[in-house]
Amino acid sequence: MNHQPFHHLHHVCIVVHDLDKAVAYYQSLGMGPWFDYPKGQPYVAFEVPNQAASDSMRYKCLDLANFQLQLCQPSLLDSPQRRFLDTHGEGVYHLGFEVADCDEAEAHARQAGVLPTARGRRADRSGFTYFDTRAGAGVVLEVRRTA
Incomplete structure (x- = not known):
């Protein structure tokens, strides 16, 4: 897998009412x-x-041929997703990229000046990091490692 954190698209997330x-x-x-x-x-x-807002979000997923x-x-x-929905309406909230190592990908993004807004890690080091990229990328970028 490429060591660039934003290389392998895993999913597109759309917030909806x-x-x-x-x-x-x-x-x-x-x-x-x-x-689910x-x-x-x-x-x-x-x-x-x-955390309460995060725990109460509902998700549905669909695996397509080339991404989820x-x-x-x-x-x-109150959550970033709720604020996005209230301000912009329904639409693409983030792009999720699969990485081999979440910690390495997060460090790489930090070196590029991109700061995390949320992160989670499991004992096996799988997990996610969301980055504050809306101003530059027009969308939130996420790295994730699937367990």
């Missing part, structure tokens, strides 16, 4: 099957702006 309505629309276009976001093992490190599509319905609690 009504998850069930959005899934039904995509299904009407022949896109499916949808599944697999939570995996618990995080040993979990740094997010609002994720739909996210944030709760009414």
Whole structure:
């Protein structure tokens, strides 16, 4: 796998007001099957702006031929996703990139001047880091390592 953190697209995440309505629309276009976001093992490190908001977000995922599509319905609690939805409406919130090593990818991004906004790591070092890239990239960028 390439050592550049933003090289291998894993998923595109779209925030929506009504998850069930959005899934039904995509299904009407022949896109499916949808599944709940697999939570995996618990995080040993979990740094997010609002844990209650993070815990209450609903996700549905669809594996396509070349990437995964994720739909996210944030709760009414304050979160970056909720603020995005309230300010910009439904749309692409982040691009998720698969990496071999989350810590290495995070360090590489930090060296480029990009700061994390949220991160989580499991005991096996799988997990995620979101970066503050909206001003420069127009979208949030995330690195993740699947367990």
